[in-house]
Amino acid sequence: MQKPWIALYPEGVPAQISTEGYRSLPDLLGQACKKHGRRRAAVFMGSDLSYAELDRHADAVAAWVQAQGLPVGSHVALMMPNVMAYLPILVGVLRAGMVLVNVNPMYTAPELRHQLEDAEVDMIFIFESFAATLAKVDRPARPGKVVLVSVGDLLGVKGMVLNFAARHIKHMVPRHGLEDAIPLRQVLRKGAGGTFRAPELSLDDVALLQYTGGTTGRPKGAMLTHGNLVANVLQMQAVARPVLGEECGAGMVMLTALPLYHIFAFTVCGLFAMHAGMCSVLIADPRKLDTILEAWRRDPVSIFPAVNTLFNGLLNRPEFEQLDFSALRLCFGGGAAVQKAVAERWHSVTGLPLIEGYGLSETSPVAIVNPTNATEYSGDIGLPLPSTDVVMLDSEEREMPFGEAGEVSIRGPQVMKGYWKMPDETRASFSAQGYFKTGDIGIMSPEGRVRIVDRKKDMILVSGFNVYPNEIEQVVMQHPGVLECVVVGLPSADSGEMVKLFVVKKDPALTESELREWCARHLTGYKRPREIEFRSELPKSNTGKLLRRVLRDEAGSSGASDAG
Template identity: 45%
Template sequence: MQRAWHANYPAGVPHELPPLPYETLGALFEDAFRRYGAREACRYLGHRLTFAAIERAAADFSAYLQSLGLKKGDRLALMMPNVPQYPVAVAAAMRLGLVIVNVNPLYTPRELEHQLKDAGAVAIVVLDVVAGTLAACIAATQLRHVVVARLGDMLPWPKGRIVDFVARRVKKLVPPYRLPGAVAWREALRRGAKGSVAPVPVAGEDLAVLQYTGGTTGIAKGAMLTHRNIVANVLQSELWYAPALARVPPDEQPVIVGALPLYHIFGFTVNMLLAARTGSASLLIVNPRDIPALLAALGRMRFHSFPAVNTLFDVIARHKGAKHVDWSGLKLAVGGGMAVNAATSKRWQALTGLAICEGYGLSETSPVLCCNSVLATGWTGTIGYPLPSTELRIVDEAGEEVAPGERGELVAKGPQVMRGYWRRPAETAEAFTADGWFRTGDIGVMNPDGSFSIVDRRKDMIIVSGFNVYPSEVEAVVTAMPGIAEAAVIGVADGASGEAVKLFVVRGDGAPTEDAIRDFCREKLTPYKRPKLIEFRDELPKSNVGKVLRRLLREDAH
């Protein structure tokens, strides 16, 4: 079916997904192992691991998991940063029909306990650096099996032992913990290597991942993503990115910068799984907050694709060491997880010569729904066009589609949309319209060219004297002012107007005064949108992928 956005698709990108070559993530990995065995799959702390090496480890780990009695549908939690054990564990689990529960390793014991109990996880792979968190709550969970990984496990001897010694004894990264019965990762592989795997039939409609939402709208809940959901989104992303990645020289293996956490659905799909699909190497970054170390890693190899969030792009573009990195190989920089602002885009393009290509998605959509053209030469201020086989609409409160240019809720349909929320039938029902469209909860508009723009989260909208104020609009204005590093806007109670706009500011170099900010806003914003209150902070609260958490700012304000 022809849609308005199809006319602006990059040349060669089909309107619809072709028939899927396979429907399960296990088949995706098997295909990658067969086609790219000798290629580099990931680079980690200077060491190269081939697809064949990942395959061997995954075979051993799947045999170990099956020997424990784990069966199809059981939930396996992964609580690690970007280390090679992650893709190994995922490939092993997909072969057995297990369900991956991605866990943020920075969780507190309370947050971890909730997620493990809600998912009903029976096994977990946890990095020793955060094993103390698990130890503090494991008694309240259903976990029966614990595998403890170390930073040096997948490195050759003696480098791996040295890395572990430094982590434990020098940097003191591993606090004391007690997990009786836990098995070390290396020991699990040794045990698995002695056995074999009985085949497990897995179908596209089977559950593959429980991806928990960030908890910014209440208690974290698991989005049920099937194998077909995620495979479809990997292939949609491959088709959409193809015009840019076709520019990678034929004699170079594509390299993706793996700074996005793999436990976040953005990194899970567009880094780990897309790399396997395309035979790309992932440069695994354990701690993307360590910018000097990240830049040092980038300085040691050519790379071609860099998916990240606005916050990371901005801090790199501002760092003095970034100018020493060779950016000439970069063909694609994809921004997601949060809006890419104009100021960041301008700084990034000045540094690398390449515009950030902004996309949009949610945990519930595997995650990508739409994206700007990968050949765009500058910031557009939109989230781009729906991916192949994806439909978006803007609807009013009654669920009726509104005219282009009018605001309403963004709703979506496509093969990447989740089955529903894990064990939450009422919330699942609320998440979909009566005719089956997924309600994103975002307020947007459809533009004349068929692209879409997000105005804001519905829940974040501020009503000042009956007028709607969208925080992202005010934030975009303020961050365009020289000397402003970051900004966030919330609504606070006001006796006169119902709500008032409160602005939080993180100063940059040459920071303006409060009066200067007010003067700037007076020039750019109509009176009801101007901040009534301004608070300066050293930093803003953020999620694990760098998204500013307005919810926490609202809690602080009350």
């Protein structure tokens, strides 16, 4: 196939990357810990963790996990925000030969139960503030081993003060009743006295189950192998070299405000930053912009991956313009489309353009990105990464000519092995030529630049997170007072898009507040409807299919979208 984009690569960016020299993801990360031992690996709430300390704690986690008798390849979930213990646990679980399962810590009990059961999770490391959610999950669905992580873990004396405040002053740790749960400090103490045996792992082995909603809304676990993730890290390193130099970021500061359980942050802020020897400044709650501003003042940022809503939020804080941008080298925009107005204002304030890219959980995630040495916002998603082929396919899987729209389809070493326990879904998502079909509609220019013109027709993107209408509708339809419902996405100034729910009542006494309470019990915050509208009937096709498109168009033309 033609690869015109290679001619647009900046000098020094190779057409292909090689994973030779790395046997697995723990091998890649272990080499980084040894090479950068004295450098800072992470900063959290003003405390530092060196790569040597990260390496030592990861060894302790690995030894303790193996001592629990789980076979290599068992599934271990991580359910926590960005706290200091996150990276050592991540590395330690992988080092023990286990498969990581990222879990959104804001999940409700029904959402958590589904993922734990589907992923067949044997052990979970969970932030203690969310342990009460796990306690609401039926005991048979809970993992056999539960480790409680606290905000002060690995922060020394300061950590003990923070833990006391979180538990007894701010009351941020609800009673949970998980009597058999083990605190992380005990895991580290016992693990430090043990040893672990490095398992035989290959690049073909699964390293991560990253859950993503399907086009039907049914969550699917993308099986990402060690090779997928190692390749994506090396691809990121290759395209970042023109602006980060030959050391490719060693010693630089990565502001990790995006949650590490999200694939964008997991790979870019977690794996890539560690491989490069960067210092990750961890932000537990990116909604608290004051925390980000304070962290930036303390450690001027070099690399800042974020979503459009976060860039916009910072720009709307007057203090942001007073920050030190002299160290800033690279600002990645992903997770959702970067808006032109935000990109232009960001450039004027910081002096750097927003470099937009594109990817999915199924592609580890980065597949397409703008040249990192670009001097202005491009308005498209850029060029395929090294070792990556991208084509636009029609409904018959025929490759579309340059300039004509088709389904963005990707083939490369970062593309997943398949969906966990879903062979039919896996087969349906790949073309006969082995391209992963994204469901997004794009156009490729003759030069190889890709522009997204449409996407999965019903998916809603709220602050960078995929929200699938079917999932919300299934929850709402379980309410005894609901006859019919439809969910659509509408533009929102503060979250990109928002969820709007249309309902036909079965019980005339049903109120909006009752529905909101119902959704709050069953859905994570970003999935909950921002607007609810009751109707006497909903539009249907001749076959009785509810027509989301009609409602979306009506709501849009009536100005019902959120103006922020």
